[in-house]
Amino acid sequence: MSAIIEVQSYENSPYEIGKQQWELLDAIANKYSQMDMSKILRNGKFLDPIWEVKGGSNIHTVDFNQLFPDKKQYPLELICRVVCFQLSVFQNLATETNFSRLRSFVRQIVESEHWNNIMCAERNQPFEMFSAIESKAITNITQIRLISNGGISNHAFDFLNKCYHLKDLEDIGVFLLGMGLPWVEQNIGVNEWLEQQREVTGVIKENTFYAPMPFENVANIVQHALPFIENSDEFLNFFTEFQLLLDGFTNPHNAKKSKRVKDLIEQYEELISPMLPIEYEKTKNNNGNFYPVNNKWISNFFNLAKSACIWIILLSSGLRNFDIRNLRIGCCQPSKRYDGIWWLVVDVQKTKNRLVIPVGEPAYIATKLLEVIRFSPEGDYLVSSSKHVASKTSWGRELTEDEIGKIRNGDTLNDILKILPNTYNFSIATIADDDPEATAHCARATLAGYIAQNTNAAILILKRLFGHSNALMPNEYLYRNPLVVKKRNQLQMKLSEDMANDMAHAVTYRQVGGRNGERLLKGAEHVKSEIEKEFQLKNESLTEMELFQTLEERLKNIYLDDIKNGETYSLLTPMAVICNRACNNTSDSPCAAQSNNQKRISSGIKKAITNALSTLPNPSQCVGTSCSDALLGKKWSRKLLEDFDFFHKYRNVAEPSSAIEEDALAFIKMYAEPLKSIYADERKEGYFDVVR
Numbered sequence: 092m093s094a095i096i097e098v099q100s101y102e103n104s105p106y107e108i109g110k111q112q113w114e115l116l117d118a119i120a121n122k123y124s125q126m127d128m129s130k131i132l133r134n135g136k137f138l139d140p141i142w143e144v145k146g147g148s149n150i151h152t153v154d155f156n157q158l159f160p161d162k163k164q165y166p167l168e169l170i171c172r173v174v175c176f177q178l179s180v181f182q183n184l185a186t187e188t189n190f191s192r193l194r195s196f197v198r199q200i201v202e203s204e205h206w207n208n209i210m211c212a213e214r215n216q217p218f219e220m221f222s223a224i225e226s227k228a229i230t231n232i233t234q235i236r237l238i239s240n241g242g243i244s245n246h247a248f249d250f251l252n253k254c255y256h257l258k259d260l261e262d263i264g265v266f267l268l269g270m271g272l273p274w275v276e277q278n279i280g281v282n283e284w285l286e287q288q289r290e291v292t293g294v295i296k297e298n299t300f301y302a303p304m305p306f307e308n309v310a311n312i313v314q315h316a317l318p319f320i321e322n323s324d325e326f327l328n329f330f331t332e333f334q335l336l337l338d339g340f341t342n343p344h345n346a347k348k349s350k351r352v353k354d355l356i357e358q359y360e361e362l363i364s365p366m367l368p369i370e371y372e373k374t375k376n377n378n379g380n381f382y383p384v385n386n387k388w389i390s391n392f393f394n395l396a397k398s399a400c401i402w403i404i405l406l407s408s409g410l411r412n413f414d415i416r417n418l419r420i421g422c423c424q425p426s427k428r429y430d431g432i433w434w435l436v437v438d439v440q441k442t443k444n445r446l447v448i449p450v451g452e453p454a455y456i457a458t459k460l461l462e463v464i465r466f467s468p469e470g471d472y473l474v475s476s477s478k479h480v481a482s483k484t485s486w487g488r489e490l491t492e493d494e495i496g497k498i499r500n501g502d503t504l505n506d507i508l509k510i511l512p513n514t515y516n517f518s519i520a521t522i523a524d525d526d527p528e529a530t531a532h533c534a535r536a537t538l539a540g541y542i543a544q545n546t547n548a549a550i551l552i553l554k555r556l557f558g559h560s561n562a563l564m565p566n567e568y569l570y571r572n573p574l575v576v577k578k579r580n581q582l583q584m585k586l587s588e589d590m591a592n593d594m595a596h597a598v599t600y601r602q603v604g605g606r607n608g609e610r611l612l613k614g615a616e617h618v619k620s621e622i623e624k625e626f627q628l629k630n631e632s633l634t635e636m637e638l639f640q641t642l643e644e645r646l647k648n649i650y651l652d653d654i655k656n657g658e659t660y661s662l663l664t665p666m667a668v669i670c671n672r673a674c675n676n677t678s679d680s681p682c683a684a685q686s687n688n689q690k691r692i693s694s695g696i697k698k699a700i701t702n703a704l705s706t707l708p709n710p711s712q713c714v715g716t717s718c719s720d721a722l723l724g725k726k727w728s729r730k731l732l733e734d735f736d737f738f739h740k741y742r743n744v745a746e747p748s749s750a751i752e753e754d755a756l757a758f759i760k761m762y763a764e765p766l767k768s769i770y771a772d773e774r775k776e777g778y779f780d781v782v783r
Contacts, residue, residue: 109217116166119262123173131179131186137172142190150187158197166218166266167201167210173263174254188502192253195246203232210266221254222269230273233288245285248274252281304519304533309406311517316399322362323456326396329359330463337466348376348383356384367392367514391510397464398510400457401474405508405534407454408435412501418473423450423458472497474504587654590661594669595647597724599639604723604765605716607671618645664713664721667730672708672720681718683709716765725769732770735762739778 123137133143142153159168171193179186200206212218229251236243255275258267274284319326332355340346356369363369370388375381405415414437426432426449433455435448458473465475476498498504512519597603598615619642626633633641653659662670664682672680679687687706690696708720715721715731723731738755767779 105217106215109212109215112166112217112220113215115265116169119173120169122262123176126176126180128176131176137176144186144190146186150190153190153193158194161211163208163211163213166212170210170254170263170266171196174250174257177257177260178253185502188500189250189253191502192246192250195244196250199236199244199247200229200232200251203236220265220269221267224251224270224272226271226273226276229271230288233285237288243285243288245282248281248285308517308519311515312402312406312511312519315511315515315517316402317453318366319396319399319460320403320453320456323460325359325362326460327463329355329362330396330460334463334465334468338468347386347389348372350376350381350383352389353381353384356389363392367395391514393464393466394507394510395514397461397474398507398514400461400464401504401507402511403457404435404450404454407450407457408437408448409534410437410448412504416472416474416498416501416504418458420462420471420473422473423455425455470497474498474507584655587651587661590663590669591647591651591654593724593726594650594661594722595643597726598646599643602725602769604728604768605668605721606719607722608724608765608768611671611722615642615646618642618649660708662708662710663727664710666713666715666721667728668713668715668721668723669727670708670710670713670718670720671722677706679706680708680720681714682712683707686712716761723765723769728766728769731762732766732773734758735766735779 120138126137128135128137128142129145131142131145133145135141135143140154140156142155144150144152155168155172159165159171175186175189175193178184178189207219207223209219209221209223229248233243233248251270251272252274254267255270255272258264258270260267272281274281277284333352336351336355337346340349346352356363360369367388370385371382372385373382376383401415404410404418410418418435418437422437423433423435426434431452432449433452435450435454435458437448461473461475467475470476509519594603594611598608598611601612603611619638622638622641622645623633650659650661654661657674660670660672660674664670670682683706686709713721716723735758738758741751741755763779771779
């Protein structure tokens with residue numbers, strides 16, 4: 092048997108190709124290691140494993156060892172370093188944004204199975220370059236992530252797009268040439284292409300789940316933002332006078348250092364200093380007459396006031412990041428029909444529709460303040476750029492009236508939102524690095540969670556936020572806000588799905604207890620036998636794992652239908668059990684029997700009449716497993732196990748005390764058996780058999 096052996100020339104051998112590639116990489120590394128990094132780094136050199144970001148408000152360091160843990164990723168790491176350097180130093184793009192894009196690129200694209208080790212190899216081994224990136228692979232990565240995660244960040248694709256536009260760069264162009272990008276092939280922008288993919292997969296960005304902000308976060312924001320609203324008349328006068336003063340100077344930077352600005356700020360010192368203590372320059376002016384107010388302090392104070400006002404609008408309306416940036420001067424007007432209501436008119440970019448959202452007086456005042464908190468009168472956007480508009484051109488192109496003064500980037504608005512918590516030293520974890528929309532969506536989810544919520548914290552915050560002394564009016568705003576109502580429905584659906592998933596998993600793997608758990612297990616056995624019959628009729632066999640997966644999916648759909656159709660309450664109670672009471676049950680539940688009886692006595696209504704009507708359970712008075720509708724589960728009843736552990740230890744190490752012995756014995760008798768059926772594998776044998 093003979094074989095044909097193809098002999099390659101030395102120049103085209105994989106060894107020689109790899110050697111040439113690594114020589115190019117070494118040349119790039121040597122060149123950039125000599126570069127001045129002071130523009131983007133506090134200190135350090137190009138090849139340092141950790142870059143300390145200069146002036147970073149959110150990203151302080153970039154750990155390349157963490158981003159690229161495999162030594163074989165060195166070629167990719169080096170090119171990414173060069174790309175970030177080029178974008179920050181020579182294209183003057185925001186350093187922090189570039190690093191945020193890099194992180195998203197690594198997490199969403201490089202770590203996907205489709206990256207297939209592009210730009211990865213051992214030393215002197217050949218590797219595939221960016222030309223190996225296929226348009227179809229990028230499309231597939233996007234669609235799979237959209238379907239599985241329900242959302243995707245634009246940042247990862249922005250970084251890849253920036254790499255594409257550096258393909259003509261002398262140093263790294265050879266590695267970047269030839270990559271296939273679907274938006275380039277279609278001759279459209281990367282963001283437009285991503286919106287196409289969301290439509291194709293039936294996913295829009297709003298479907299991503301954003302958690303509501305904690306009460307303490309909202310309380311901190313409202314507490315520190317409202318002083319600007321409460322003293323709005325004086326602040327309106329100050330910012331109006333400041334703007335008029337700037338208009339009298341040819342150079343606004345000279346104006347800020349003038350004595351007139353110093354005198355104006357000191358005139359309002361009692362108003363301003365409690366918000367941000369005034370700071371002065373360390374040297375006197377050119378004539379040596381006075382110490383000017385610090386230029387940076389002026390910018391910081393303007394941005395602080397702007398941040399406070401935007402937070403008030405955001406928490407009152409639930410608008411998207413993009414839509415807040417598109418608000419125009421005069422967008423908020425008092426209702427002609429309803430006292431105490433102001434209409435915020437919003438042209439919503441996503442739906443191309445105009446929304447009219449009811450807001451309270453604080454939000455209205457916030458819009459009036461934003462109309463005068465600006466360094467330049469140019470443009471009619473409500474939230475203006477933090478810089479003076481010195482030119483009406485950009486990259487040699489004349490700006491349209493619709494572009495002047497506009498904040499174009501969602502990250503820029505997020506940076507402004509960070510100023511309030513950063514100034515007063517409290518944390519807002521919902522301001523995401525790689526998703527500019529996250530904060531706005533969290534605010535909307537927060538408002539949605541407040542609807543009909545009668546906790547003291549919610550009522551106090553809403554009363555302050557909407558400027559009303561009674562607790563009823565804030566709900567009127569929320570129920571009339573289509574964005575908030577839609578978000579509330581989405582939250583309810585997700586909670587229902589999570590509850591159905593948890594219950595189905597627990598029943599499938601026999602991790603439930605209580606009388607309701609026993610009933611559900613019997614029902615699951617019936618469903619299981621039906622599944623087996625179905626597959627027998629199809630002459631198909633099922634492995635044990637497939638049977639359990641099918642059963643869990645079937646049970647989840649059954650439980651979810653019951654919840655959505657209002658057949659069961661499915662509420663998690665303070666007693667760490669799920670109330671699985673049927674909604675059509677007209678008898679008094681154990682948790683509500685006493686209060687219902689008192690209401691009947693006080694109202695004079697006979698029980699025979701109320702028995703014909705459904706009565707709601709009272710979860711706050713849950714009686715645990717004494718109720719036949721209580722469902723214990725391994726995932727949600729762990730608090731009961733902790734209480735059992737406490738009483739178990741008490742009865743084994745302490746002398747019986749009449750004060751607690753009775754409670755301990757009663758608790759153990761009630762919960763020993765149901766907890767044993769769920770957690771027996773987590774405790775030693777005989778642990779739950781302690782009743783004596």
